[in-house]
Amino acid sequence: MGRECLAETYPLSFPCKLCPNGCRPTLKIPNMPHLSYSGAVQLKRELRETNAQVITPDDENYAESITRFSESSEREAGAIVRVTSTSEVSKVINFATKRYIPVVVQGGGFSTSGSSSTYGGIVISLSKMSKVVVDPASRTLAAQAGATWADVDNVAASSGLAVVGCTVNHTSVGGTALGGGYGWLTGRHGLIIDNLLSIKMVLADGRIVNASTTENTDLFWAARGAGQSFGAATELVFKAHRQPNLVFGGYLYYTTDKLPKIVEFANRFEQLSTGNEGLFFGFNAPINMEATMIFVRPFYNGPRLEAEKFFQPILSLGPIVNETSMMPYPQINTVMNRAAEFGGRKRFSGTNITLPLQVEFMEELYRDFDKIIKTYRRVNETVVVFELIPYTEIIKVPSDATAFANRGKYYNVGSIFCWYTPELDKKMGSLQNDMMHKIGERAGASLGEKLGDGVGLYANYAGISPTSVD
Ligand SMILES: Cc1cc2nc3c(=O)[nH]c(=O)nc-3n(C[C@H](O)[C@H](O)[C@H](O)COP(=O)(O)OP(=O)(O)OC[C@H]3O[C@@H](n4cnc5c(N)ncnc54)[C@H](O)[C@@H]3O)c2cc1C
Structure with a gap:
């Protein structure tokens, strides 16, 4: 990219991957020790004049404070510091780097790769910085x-x-x-x-x-x-x-025989869309339903009549569940919150697709998904989502204007594989990898006009888990 090495200006503990200079890390970190008991006492002492709360393994809320979206990404930290200000964050980072103690930042705890957890290091929890x-x-x-x-x-x-x-x-x-x-x-x-x-x-x-x-x-x-x-x-x-108006959204569930028509509608999304719409659809097997279902999450930023006209081809297919309505914008972002509940073991991964999708291919994927659900115990919360969010505005920004590497004429696919026992960690990881590779290879943007400068994978969806095959 021909940019200057960031590690020359900003102290990094790892080589700057954003430039081709092959730079060296500027912070020298030997084998990182863990935070000892006396270290934790020292940390508490150093923060005693502040509002930060230091939680150590002997505290009663320790277990709750290392909980993450996925159990497989939970780690026993040396201490969790619930900070309340930027200067407290700075103090904790200074404390950790001076002593070569690993430090991670935790926001919502949704990473399934374990990147907001640490074995024995310090977690900076931002949960109290929410103004x-x-x-x-x-x-x-x-x-x-x-x-x-x-x-x-x-x-x-x-x-x-x-x-x-x-x-x-x-x-x-x-x-x-x-x-x-x-x-x-x-x-x-x-x-x-x-x-x-x-x-x-x-x-x-x-x-x-x-x-x-x-x-x-x-x-x-x-x-x-x-x-x-x-x-x-x-x-x-x-x-x-x-955003003065209500928006249209909610969820719809269909039986598998409707998949061809849903794919047909998705294939016309690009021509129909004006930027005010969104269409998520995919596979899921809710516990209260007997088979793997096709779910659809529509979004329309405009009047109800227009929304219903836009989505008419799928609304008229006879969904077995139709919980769509007009709602205030904040509510649309609660519709999928069930997928964001903590508990169990999970792994997030993604790839991309371009349109048109082949109906036969989507039916094959449905069968692959259904087989996983029927073969393994308690994996029914698993979900694969094809996310049609118009990319027109995204690709208006040149790829080298920011470090974001996923601008192209394609759409994200996200998947969360869910299970409950550590014995399934490797299996679920490899099944998910296989499915994402298959989608990327057979329906994704390959090198060329659609991929542009994009890498074909959204970094926030590249949540690999060290406990599974990667
Ligand atoms: C169910 C679900 C739905 C999702 N839907 C979407 C979506 O609609 N759109 C979308 O773009 N993404 C989506 N994502 C991806 C999501 O954006 C990422 O998982 C994101 O990294 C989660 O951030 P977090 O702070 O909640 O998680 P954490 O695990 O706390 O953090 C994730 C990573 O970011 C780092 N981090 C967090 N906060 C900071 C900070 N303040 N400073 C520096 N580093 C920090 C952590 O150290 C960690 O490496 C979804 C994820 C899930 C699980």
Whole structure:
């Protein structure tokens, strides 16, 4: 990409992967020791004048504080520090780096790769940094990085505004935004990072810096797409957009015989879409239904009549469940929250598709999915989602304008494989890999015009799990 090496300016504990210089890490970290008991006592002492709460293994809320979306990504940390300010984050990072103790940041805890957990190190938990303020006059919204998208959606809505945010509202603002961020409003306003105006970060040497298009511009470039690698974000400022109207959404379930018609409709999505629509569909086997179902999550940002006209080809197919309605924008981001419940073992992975999809191929995938559900115990929460969010706004931003590497004329596929016993870790990992590879190879963008400069995989969906095959 011909950019200057970021490791020359920002202290990194790993080589900067964003440049071709083959740079060396600038922080020298030998075999990292774990936080000892006396280290934890020292950490508590160092933070005693602050509002930060240090939780160690002997505290009664320790078990709850290392809980994650997936049990397979939980680790026994040396200490969890629930910080309340940027300066506390800086203190913790200084404490850890001086002693070569591993430190990770936890936002919502949704990573299934274990990247917000640590064996024996320090977790900086942002759960208490969740303030959100909106300025209707300038149409901007500032959020602390530990806020959830529910916090953001509700505050923005109180002023008739909305911010591009996650389609599941439990995830944290920092964790989602730093990797790029797709939401229902992306078709109209671009990615979450395309609406990011500035960011406050604590670097590995404890320095607190702001980054924007006028300040620390190289860091701002990196923060938009690869931000988790460059420091702990503590505050983010976003553009907010007018959102006075209700939106159409909800969920629909269909029996498998409707799959060809749903695929047919999806194949026309690109021609029909004006940027105000979204269409998620895929496979899922809800516990109360006997077979693997086809689910559809429609989205329309406009009047009900227009929405029903747009989705008429699938609304008229006779869904066995139709829970669609007009709703305030914050509510649309609660529709899929069941997929975001903590508990059990999970692995997130993704790939991409281009349109048109072949009906026969989609039927084959349905059979593959159904076989997994029928073969293994308690895997029915598993879900594969084809996410048709218009990419027109995404590809208006040049690929080298930010570190985000997934701009192309294709759509994300996300999958969460769910199970309950460690014995299934490897099996579920390889089944998921096989399915994502198959989709990518047979229905994804290969090198060429559609892929553009995109890599074909959204980094926030590349959640590999060290406990499974990778
Ligand atoms: C059910 C589900 C639905 C999803 N839907 C969407 C969607 O609609 N759109 C979308 O774009 N993505 C979506 N994602 C992906 C999601 O954005 C990522 O999993 C995201 O990284 C979660 O962030 P978190 O803070 O909640 O998780 P965490 O596990 O706490 O963090 C994830 C990673 O980000 C790092 N991190 C978190 N906060 C910070 C910070 N402030 N500073 C530096 N590093 C930080 C952590 O260290 C970790 O490496 C979904 C994920 C799930 C599980």
